[in-house]
Each structure stands twice: as C-alpha cells, then as structure tokens.
Amino acid sequence: MSETNKVEKKQKEAKQPKANNNNTASKSKTELLGAGVKKEEDFSEWYTNVITRSEMIDYYDISGCYILRPWAFSIWEKIQSFFDSEIKKLGVQNAYFPLLVSEKALNTEKDHISGFSPEVAWVTRSGDSNLAEPVAIRPTSETVMYPSYAKWIRSHRDLPLKLNQWVNVVRWEFKRPVPFLRTREFLWQEGHTAFSSKEEADVEVYQILELYKRVYEELLAVPMVKGMKTENEKFAGGLYTTTIEGFIPTNGRGIQAATSHCLGQNFSKMFNIEYENAEGGKSLAWQNSWGLTTRTIGVMVMVHGDDKGLVLPPKIAPIQVVIIPLTFKDVDSTPVREAAQKIAKQLKEQGIAVHVDDRDNYNPGFKFNHWELKGVPIRMEIGPKDLAKDAVVICRRDNGEKKFDIPISTITTTVTQTLDDIQAALLQKAVNERNNKIKTIKEWAEFVPTLNTNSLVLAPWCNVPACEDAIKKTSGEESKNVAEEEKGFCLTGAAKSLCIPFVDQEHIKIPQITEETKCFKCGAHAQKYTLFGRSY
Incomplete structure (x- = not known):
C-alpha cells in the first residue's frame, strides 16, 4: 500500500x-x-x-x-453566486468547453504545459481497444479554448471576448492529497478573456484580483495580501501574475488563494489568435486568464475552525441560525414548537437561513454539540420558561460568549445585527492573527529563526531569480532539523516568495525602498519588499 x-x-x-x-x-x-x-x-x-x-x-x-457533501457544496454555491454575479457586471459570459483535449492541442504551448506534464491524466483505452490517439483530461483549459478563439476573433469588432466556465479539472498530484487544498480533481472557475490592447487587459487583471479578495474577505472573513508573483513563481507562459495570499496561523504557512494572470500575446502567437485591427492591419490579441477553486473552503476551515469544529462566517453559512425547542417529559411541547416555527418563519422572511431542530430522538446536549461542530453562527434556544417571558436565548458560535436573552419582539433586528457582528469579528480576529505573524527583517541571519516562530517574513529583496533560488535552497537546508515534514500535509521547511505586495495594502504597511536598502540575502541593492514564507 x-x-x-x-x-x-x-x-x-x-x-x-x-x-x-x-x-x-x-x-x-x-x-x-x-x-x-x-x-x-x-x-x-x-x-x-x-x-x-x-x-x-x-x-x-x-x-x-473526494465527495463534496451538501454542507460544503452549498458554501461553494454561495461563492459561485457572488463571483458569477460580479463578473457578469464586467461583461463576462459563461460557456462550457469539453473535458478532453487532444495531445496535439496540449503540446501547442510547450512552455505552458511543461509545468502540468507530470500531472496530466491520459485516456488511452475505449473498452477493450486502445485509442488511436490518446486524449488528456484538462488540467486547465487554455489549450482547449484558444483554438476556438482563433476562429472566433477575426476583427477588432470581435473584441473584447470575455468567457468564463465553472468546471472540474484533473491534476494527478503525486504529493500527499489534502481535501480542498490539494486534490486530483477539483472544482473551479476559469476566466479567459481577449482584448485589443494591453491597457484593457491590465485593467481587467486588477479588477478580477479585487473580486477574489472580496470573496475571501467579505464572504469568508479571511484577510488577503494582494501582490505580484516573481518571475520564478508566475504562471508558465504568461506575461505576469497577480495573486492574493492567505495565512494559516496554526502552522505559520502561507497559501496561494487565487491568481489573475496577464498572458500578454504569448498564447495568441501560439494559437494564431490574430485579427484585423481598426487600421486594416493585423494584430495579435492580448489575453488574460484567472481562476478560483474549492481551495477557498479549506482555507476558511483552517483559519476559523476551533477545537469544537467548524466556525462559519454568516455570509456563507448554509444555516445561519439553528433554533432548538427545549421540551420536557410530561409537559405539553406544542406551544414551544409552534413558537419556534413562528420565529423561523419571521427570520426567513428577512432572508436569514434558519433551521428548527425539533428531532425527538436526540437530547438538547447532543444537538448543541452537533451544530457547534457544523459551525452554525447562532444557536437559539426556546423552552417553556423562555416562552413565558416572551424571550429566547441565543449563543454565538464564533466566541462562545455567555448565552443571553433577547425579547421575541426584537428578534429580527437583534439576530441581523448579531450576524453582522460575527462576520466582522471573524475578519478582525484573522487580521490580527495574521498581522502579528508578519515580521519585517533586513538580514539573512534573521530569516529561518523568524520562520520558525510560525511567521511570514517581509524582507527587502533584489528581485533576481537566481537569488530567489538560493533563498529556497538555503532555507531548506537550514530547516532540515526544524520542519522537514508536517504530519499529513507533506510540507517542507524551505521558504519561497509568496508575492511582492502592492504598496496600497489594507491592514498592512509596506516599507519604502531607499538607495541604501540592501537585499537581505545577497546584499545587492533591493528592488522590492517581498513576502516570503513556508507554504502549501
């Protein structure tokens, strides 16, 4: 085995x-x-x-x-709904392209596909017969979609072309799989757009990146660092890659959350996506691609979860409020049950996702633990004594604060405000944890010891690929006795660049580079403060 x-x-x-x-x-x-x-x-x-x-x-x-059960898939649906609505405001349309890709098409852009080659899954047989030409299952869809773009884009009037698809892809990972984070099949959206100018393409790259940041921060309450990938870490075959990077406080690991790429004209050259421009000459299209995956769910679990289980931000929780009627033997439970249903109806009318757990075969203690494990933001209890006071008892999942009574007459207002408070509190808590673990250094001697405090490192760097290679190699060697592998995740102690953060970061101040600022590794003049870390 x-x-x-x-x-x-x-x-x-x-x-x-x-x-x-x-x-x-x-x-x-x-x-x-x-x-x-x-x-x-x-x-x-x-x-x-x-x-x-x-x-x-x-x-x-x-x-x-892995099988995504309804509790997880409903979270993905909420992410889909938000993002799909926002990209349509930008003029993006949804489409669907085939799962299978020919070997010829896959090899059209060899530099691009070389990074995926070990992970490409091939279909070689049909029944008992070998296929004359093997076909691959898409690891990504540039080579599936762009031959069609070459047919469809003939004139500047055909631009911009903005398509997105919600699909699955297969990358036959040989590293140890981790549900949501590293799987052989995963769900994502991939946007592929074409423009007549680099300026138009640049604008969209950053629009999409901001939407990705909003998915994490507004829906999942997970703070992100926006930045540019280095030459070593950018999308293979692309012009440049922008990224949002997350942080897992428990083990100090960075994690790439989503990327938005400007492909330049590299793919249009390979796939002959050429059109007649407004002057009557020929031009190559400028292209972008961008993607967000079900990794979002795993990041959220790791950041917010606690020893009791999930802690779900209200905006993506399948159930925002669970109502538990407290019933007792030899006491008529009808009034309590009816009150619970009436409250549920009232909350649903205000757009709040609510569920009444009136199962008779489980006691209240079991129900409390069950819904805590599933991360429901608010638990509401109502028993005969509460009903007599025209009140209910609620408990917040995020901070486990002491239960408190609220009058039934104010229940909609109070619940709505409490859900907003929970959403904001989760984000602020995650921001504080992240910021406390981003350390600024200036000397190599500080690098690995700082990483060993479960921190990310912000350091002045020369932006030279060879220096980045040396950082990864040397940090790995110096870390062998510290973090060679973390059980269950197959992570090494080597650190790499996560991104070159943009200066206009929310919640984080990026230091200025001066004439005297030196690269923390090689001592050459520094070009950018760069975020480094051990990562997934």
Missing part, C-alpha cells in the same frame, strides 16, 4: 460522533465531541476530523478524489 493510501485509510477512520454508542464509555469527552483532537496539538488530524465529522466531505475509492 502506498504512503498516500495509508494516510487516506487513516483519515477515513475519522467518524462522526454517534448519539448513542455503548462502546465509547471508556473514551474521554474530548474524543467524542467536536474535532476529537486539539487544533494546536495535531493540526493534520484536527483538519481531517473537522471536515469529515461536520459532513463537509466523504472519501472515495480513488486516492486524491
């Missing part, structure tokens, strides 16, 4: 806690409830337990492929 399959077999053993289990009497309460392990003690097992016990994913019999 391969190492990957051994890990996945262990991961599959993570089970949803049962309400009644006679074999669990000897187990500690911690093992039965919530994540079953503390986030700070075993991050890998914590993550696996949370996403399985909360019913976000289930395992499949093909390694690296």
Whole structure:
C-alpha cells in the first residue's frame, strides 16, 4: 500500500460522533465531541476530523478524489453566486468547453504545459481497444479554448471576448492529497478573456484580483495580501501574475488563494489568435486568464475552525441560525414548537437561513454539540420558561460568549445585527492573527529563526531569480532539523516568495525602498519588499 493510501485509510477512520454508542464509555469527552483532537496539538488530524465529522466531505475509492457533501457544496454555491454575479457586471459570459483535449492541442504551448506534464491524466483505452490517439483530461483549459478563439476573433469588432466556465479539472498530484487544498480533481472557475490592447487587459487583471479578495474577505472573513508573483513563481507562459495570499496561523504557512494572470500575446502567437485591427492591419490579441477553486473552503476551515469544529462566517453559512425547542417529559411541547416555527418563519422572511431542530430522538446536549461542530453562527434556544417571558436565548458560535436573552419582539433586528457582528469579528480576529505573524527583517541571519516562530517574513529583496533560488535552497537546508515534514500535509521547511505586495495594502504597511536598502540575502541593492514564507 502506498504512503498516500495509508494516510487516506487513516483519515477515513475519522467518524462522526454517534448519539448513542455503548462502546465509547471508556473514551474521554474530548474524543467524542467536536474535532476529537486539539487544533494546536495535531493540526493534520484536527483538519481531517473537522471536515469529515461536520459532513463537509466523504472519501472515495480513488486516492486524491473526494465527495463534496451538501454542507460544503452549498458554501461553494454561495461563492459561485457572488463571483458569477460580479463578473457578469464586467461583461463576462459563461460557456462550457469539453473535458478532453487532444495531445496535439496540449503540446501547442510547450512552455505552458511543461509545468502540468507530470500531472496530466491520459485516456488511452475505449473498452477493450486502445485509442488511436490518446486524449488528456484538462488540467486547465487554455489549450482547449484558444483554438476556438482563433476562429472566433477575426476583427477588432470581435473584441473584447470575455468567457468564463465553472468546471472540474484533473491534476494527478503525486504529493500527499489534502481535501480542498490539494486534490486530483477539483472544482473551479476559469476566466479567459481577449482584448485589443494591453491597457484593457491590465485593467481587467486588477479588477478580477479585487473580486477574489472580496470573496475571501467579505464572504469568508479571511484577510488577503494582494501582490505580484516573481518571475520564478508566475504562471508558465504568461506575461505576469497577480495573486492574493492567505495565512494559516496554526502552522505559520502561507497559501496561494487565487491568481489573475496577464498572458500578454504569448498564447495568441501560439494559437494564431490574430485579427484585423481598426487600421486594416493585423494584430495579435492580448489575453488574460484567472481562476478560483474549492481551495477557498479549506482555507476558511483552517483559519476559523476551533477545537469544537467548524466556525462559519454568516455570509456563507448554509444555516445561519439553528433554533432548538427545549421540551420536557410530561409537559405539553406544542406551544414551544409552534413558537419556534413562528420565529423561523419571521427570520426567513428577512432572508436569514434558519433551521428548527425539533428531532425527538436526540437530547438538547447532543444537538448543541452537533451544530457547534457544523459551525452554525447562532444557536437559539426556546423552552417553556423562555416562552413565558416572551424571550429566547441565543449563543454565538464564533466566541462562545455567555448565552443571553433577547425579547421575541426584537428578534429580527437583534439576530441581523448579531450576524453582522460575527462576520466582522471573524475578519478582525484573522487580521490580527495574521498581522502579528508578519515580521519585517533586513538580514539573512534573521530569516529561518523568524520562520520558525510560525511567521511570514517581509524582507527587502533584489528581485533576481537566481537569488530567489538560493533563498529556497538555503532555507531548506537550514530547516532540515526544524520542519522537514508536517504530519499529513507533506510540507517542507524551505521558504519561497509568496508575492511582492502592492504598496496600497489594507491592514498592512509596506516599507519604502531607499538607495541604501540592501537585499537581505545577497546584499545587492533591493528592488522590492517581498513576502516570503513556508507554504502549501
């Protein structure tokens, strides 16, 4: 059995806690409830337990492929709905291109596809017969879409062409798979656009990047650093790549959250996307591509989750409020149940996603733990005594603050305000945790020791690819005894550039480069302050 399959077999053993289990009497309460392990003690097992016990994913019999259960897929639908609406305001239209790509098309742009080559999955047989020409399953769609662009774009009147598709792609990862973060099949959107000028293409690159930032910060309450990828880290075959970078506080890792690329005219040359310009001459199109994946969900889980399970920001929570009627033996529960349904109806009319858990076969304690594990932002309780006071009791999931009573007469206003407060509090907490772990240094001697504090490093750098290679190599060598591999995630101790941050960052101040500023690694004159870190 391969190492990957051994890990996945262990991961599959993570089970949803049962309400009644006679074999669990000897187990500690911690093992039965919530994540079953503390986030700070075993991050890998914590993550696996949370996403399985909360019913976000289930395992499949093909390694690296996972089932997105409704609790996770509904979050993806909310992300889709927001982003799809915003790109349509920019004139982008949705389309669909085939899953399969010919070998000839895939090899048209060799520099681009070389980065994907080890991960390309090939279809070589049909039934009992070998295919005359193998076909690949798309790892990305430039080579699928651009032959059609070459047919469709004949005149400057055909531009701009702005298409997006919501699809799956397959990249046959050989690294240890991690649900949401690194999987062999994943869902994403990929936008592919063409313009008559670089200026138009540049504008869109940054418009899309800002939308990606909004997805993370406005919906998922996860702060991002906007920046430019270095020459070493940019999209293969592209002109330049912009990125948003996240941070996982528990292990100090950076994570690429989404990218928006200007492809320049490289692909239009390869695929002959040429058109007649306004002057009657021939010109090549300027192109962009940009993508956002279901990695978004994994990043959110890692940033906000706690020892009890998920903590969901209200804007993407499938259920924002769960109402639990408290019923008792020998007491007529009808008034309490009716009041719960009436409140639910009132909240739904205000656009709040609410669920009444009136199951008789589970006690209130089990229900509390169940919905805490699933991360529902607000739990509302109503019993006979509460009903007598015309009030309910609510509890916030994000901070676990003491329960408090609210009058039924103000319930809509209070719940709406509380949901807004939770959304804002989650973002602010994540911003504070991130900012406390971005350290500015100026000397190489500070680099690895700073990384070892689970931090990212902001340092002056010369912007030379060879120097970046040396940073990665040397930091890896110096880190061998520190972070050679983190259990379950197959991460090394080497650090790389995450991005060259834009100067106009929210929440972060980027230092100025002066004539005296030296590269922290090689000592040459520094060009940019650059964000480095160990990463996923």
